[in-house]
Amino acid sequence: MGFMDKLRNKFQRGQxxxxxxxxxxxxxxxxSRQTFSGKINDLLxxxxxxxxxxxxxxxxxxxxxxxxxxxxxxxxxxxxxEVKRQKxxxxxxxKDVISEKLVEIYYGDDDQEIESLAIQKGELSVILVVGVxxxxxxxxxxxxxxxxxxxxxxVMLAAGDTFRAGAIEQLEVWGERIGVDVxxxxxxSDPAAVIFDGIKSAxxxxxxxxxxxxxxxxxxxxxxxxxxxxxxxxxxKEIPNAPHEVLLVLDATTGQNALSxxxxxxxATDVTGIxxxxxxxxxxxxIVLAIRNELQIPVKFVGLGEGVNDLRPFDxxxxxxxxxxxxxxKE
Amino acid sequence: MAFEGLADRLQSTIKKITGKGKVTEQDVKEMTRExxxxxxxxxxxxxxxxxxxxxxKERAVGQEVMESLTPGQQVIKVxxxxxxxxxxxxxxxxxVADRAPTVIMMVGLxxxxxxxxxxxxxNLLRKQHNRKPLLVACxxxxxxxxxxxxxxxxxxxxxxxSMGTDANPVDIAKQAMVKAKEEHxxxxxxxxxxxxxxxxxxMGELQQIKTEVDPHEIxxxxxxxxxxxxxxxxxxxxxxLDITGVxxxxxxxxxxxxAALSIKAVTDKPIKFAGMGEKLDExxxxxxxxxxxxxxxxxxxxxxxxxxxxxxxEKQAKELEEKMRTMSFTLDDFLEQMGQVKNxxxxxxxxxxxxxxxxxxxxxxxxxxxxxxxxxxxxxxSMTKKERQDPSIMNASRxxxxxxxxxxxxxxxxxxxKQFEEMKKMMKQMTNMxxxxxxxxxxxxxxx
Numbered sequence: 001m002g003f004m005d006k007l008r009n010k011f012q013r014g015q016x017x018x019x020x021x022x023x024x025x026x027x028x029x030x031x032s033r034q035t036f037s038g039k040i041n042d043l044l045x046x047x048x049x050x051x052x053x054x055x056x057x058x059x060x061x062x063x064x065x066x067x068x069x070x071x072x073x074x075x076x077x078x079x080x081x082e083v084k085r086q087k088x089x090x091x092x093x094x095k096d097v098i099s100e101k102l103v104e105i106y107y108g109d110d111d112q113e114i115e116s117l118a119i120q121k122g123e124l125s126v127i128l129v130v131g132v133x134x135x136x137x138x139x140x141x142x143x144x145x146x147x148x149x150x151x152x153x154x155v156m157l158a159a160g161d162t163f164r165a166g167a168i169e170q171l172e173v174w175g176e177r178i179g180v181d182v183x184x185x186x187x188x189s190d191p192a193a194v195i196f197d198g199i200k201s202a203x204x205x206x207x208x209x210x211x212x213x214x215x216x217x218x219x220x221x222x223x224x225x226x227x228x229x230x231x232x233x234x235x236x237k238e239i240p241n242a243p244h245e246v247l248l249v250l251d252a253t254t255g256q257n258a259l260s261x262x263x264x265x266x267x268a269t270d271v272t273g274i275x276x277x278x279x280x281x282x283x284x285x286x287i288v289l290a291i292r293n294e295l296q297i298p299v300k301f302v303g304l305g306e307g308v309n310d311l312r313p314f315d316x317x318x319x320x321x322x323x324x325x326x327x328x329x330k331e
Numbered sequence: 332m333a334f335e336g337l338a339d340r341l342q343s344t345i346k347k348i349t350g351k352g353k354v355t356e357q358d359v360k361e362m363t364r365e366x367x368x369x370x371x372x373x374x375x376x377x378x379x380x381x382x383x384x385x386x387x388k389e390r391a392v393g394q395e396v397m398e399s400l401t402p403g404q405q406v407i408k409v410x411x412x413x414x415x416x417x418x419x420x421x422x423x424x425x426x427v428a429d430r431a432p433t434v435i436m437m438v439g440l441x442x443x444x445x446x447x448x449x450x451x452x453x454n455l456l457r458k459q460h461n462r463k464p465l466l467v468a469c470x471x472x473x474x475x476x477x478x479x480x481x482x483x484x485x486x487x488x489x490x491x492x493s494m495g496t497d498a499n500p501v502d503i504a505k506q507a508m509v510k511a512k513e514e515h516x517x518x519x520x521x522x523x524x525x526x527x528x529x530x531x532x533x534m535g536e537l538q539q540i541k542t543e544v545d546p547h548e549i550x551x552x553x554x555x556x557x558x559x560x561x562x563x564x565x566x567x568x569x570x571x572l573d574i575t576g577v578x579x580x581x582x583x584x585x586x587x588x589x590a591a592l593s594i595k596a597v598t599d600k601p602i603k604f605a606g607m608g609e610k611l612d613e614x615x616x617x618x619x620x621x622x623x624x625x626x627x628x629x630x631x632x633x634x635x636x637x638x639x640x641x642x643x644x645e646k647q648a649k650e651l652e653e654k655m656r657t658m659s660f661t662l663d664d665f666l667e668q669m670g671q672v673k674n675x676x677x678x679x680x681x682x683x684x685x686x687x688x689x690x691x692x693x694x695x696x697x698x699x700x701x702x703x704x705x706x707x708x709x710x711x712x713s714m715t716k717k718e719r720q721d722p723s724i725m726n727a728s729r730x731x732x733x734x735x736x737x738x739x740x741x742x743x744x745x746x747x748x749k750q751f752e753e754m755k756k757m758m759k760q761m762t763n764m765x766x767x768x769x770x771x772x773x774x775x776x777x778x779x
């Protein structure tokens with residue numbers, strides 16, 4: 001059974017939850033799919049012959065999706081080899097090869113399961129949320145807390161963004177909206193102290209999960225990155241093995257800089273997973289491909305809309321399906 | 332540093348070509364390929380890159396380069412000119428309405444930095460143009476967005492008009508105009524909610540606000556880290572609202588910021604301001620010409636001088652200039668300047684503006700910790716007057732004494748002395764360059 005068949009089968013088994021998830025992805029990814037797969041189809045129709053022009057345009061399609069430039073260059077080289085090996089002349093033969101290669105990058109070699117959060121049983125789990133300014137940390141925290149609460153967990157939030165105007169209030173509004181407690185201090189106080197308080201309070205109230213907000217910071221601000229490392233140390237001092245998750249929030253519209261963000265934040269705080277936000281715009285999601293390919297940090301959640309339920313666990317299968325649905329269904 | 336990668340990359344490519352007596356067609360091909368990759372990695376839109384490369388190739392292969400006496404320099408000139416063209420012409424000004432108030436509407440995607448930029452813009456209007464702006468909170472959707480603007484208003488001691496989250500943004504804008512006229516504000520800055528450019532309903536709301544208040548400026552706020560999608564966003568906002576300008580935010584990050592290059596090319600709207608830091612005075616006018624220089628590693632001396640002018644009083648600045656010129660700069664002056672430099676913003680930013688600084692060994696990836704400044708202060712203060720005037724007399728026992736007195740160690744003292752020497756060298760480079768300019772020889776590129 002071919003790879004694409006396997007993928008298609010997975011979504012035709014009629015499981016309700018799978019369908020619901022894939023529908024959500026299809027909806028959220030509609031824009032991406034239309035432009036991305038559409039372009040590949042246009043391309044295949046336009047060029048009958050596999051030649052340099054064809055590869056150049058394929059390269060552009062991939063780059064326009066914010067796929068990392070080096071990733072694209074490698075991919076094109078591989079495709080060229082494959083074409084030579086199989087002596088392909090017609091572009092229609094290329095379709096399967098292109099999609100398979102692309103999917104391969106998403107998956108890696110093994111069959112990956114949905115990456116779930118490392119929530120500890122019977123004790124407090126601490127989730128630290130980090131990222132650049134405006135990525136969507138506070139909003140993602142609100143959505144994530146809601147989800148965990150729905151799962152029956154007692155969730156608390158720590159307002160560690162003491163810098164940005166209105167950040168504490170923003171988290172408080174979320175706290176009220178979804179009905180969870182928010183630990184805070186006044187604006188301008190030490191974030192490590194707020195989070196320390198949060199841990200003490202979460203312990204005494206026997207919460208299951210404490211989600212810690214932090215101020216957005218650009219990764220080249222060394223002092224601010226050091227501050228983040230300190231926050232992490234403070235958490236580890238209170239609870240060994242904590243934070244159990246460090247989630248890096250990335251804006252899907254970000255270009256190549258997302259790689260630098262992932263790298264530097266991982267160095268400072270040992271990022272365990274990525275939350276990719278704003279994927280419901282026209283951002284193509286190519287950056288996920290690059291991040292997975294180059295940094296091996298799993299994407300754990302995807303923001304597919306403004307609603308409180310629109311933060312979804314990242315499911316590589318569903319994601320790829322959303323991206324390539326056109327190609328698959330036409331076969 | 333913004334565009335650093337691009338500068339490095341172009342420099343290493345061009346190095347291969349400069350110095351050659353003759354540029355072959357193969358050379359040009361090789362170079363344009365490198366330039367293309369660098370631009371793509373910098374998130375410049377691929378269509379824009381395509382046009383740019385085509386122009387460079389044509390001009391480079393053409394007579395202009397082949398027949399010039401210094402083909403290497405000629406190629407660089409071509410690349411720089413094309414880059415400057417790409418980013419747009421001269422900087423443009425903020426509109427002034429015939430009848431006050433002038434209305435500025437801020438629009439953009441979520442998280443681009445609209446609210447912060449609104450505050451910064453109000454501050455800039457008051458500080459540099461002596462205006463009396465009114466901030467208007469029209470983001471009724473994002474939790475605490477109104478509080479955010481109100482907090483900024485408090486920090487700036489600037490009035491903020493809001494009607495809570497239950498009001499309709501169009502009504503808020505309408506009421507704000509009434510209030511602005513009553514209280515004689517000459518500028519009204521309307522902060523709107525972030526929205527996706529494909530969200531028809533919310534884009535419709537922006538059009539309604541536009542019809543209601545008839546703004547003189549509509550600024551699209553764009554995150555400078557945005558990838559290829561920046562062009563779609565800019566195109567879409569421009570089509571639906573006919574924006575008048577762009578504000579680039581978070582340019583103090585390490586993004587290569589290529590999106591900036593393409594936005595003007597695609598929308599034909601100027602980039603007016605750049606957000607250069609988290610503080611409320613860190614919004615700067617965008618200078619395409621200077622930015623192009625920066626991309627090519629020529630530094631940004633003009634910005635540095637301007638920055639110094641707004642933060643250092645004129646007499647002191649003259650003294651500094653004189654000392655830099657005569658090379659009579661001592662550790663005492665260094666200490667004195669440090670206080671003023673601190674006011675000018677993070678040292679890193681300043682270093683990035685100095686030509687060739689990013690090429691200097693040890694400085695390229697140097698990180699400046701503000702805390703280190705305290706150490707430096709302590710070290711200098713532990714020196715005798717004589718030592719400060721002439722650091723070359725510092726021998727091992729003097730160093731030991733200074734280290735002890737300042738609570739540091741000898742290696743830290745050594746490092747400071749070395750840094751001071753390098754700084755002096757750099758100043759020499761800068762002043763030489765200015766002399767060259769006066770002699771009408773033109774500025775020499777550091778990499779030639």
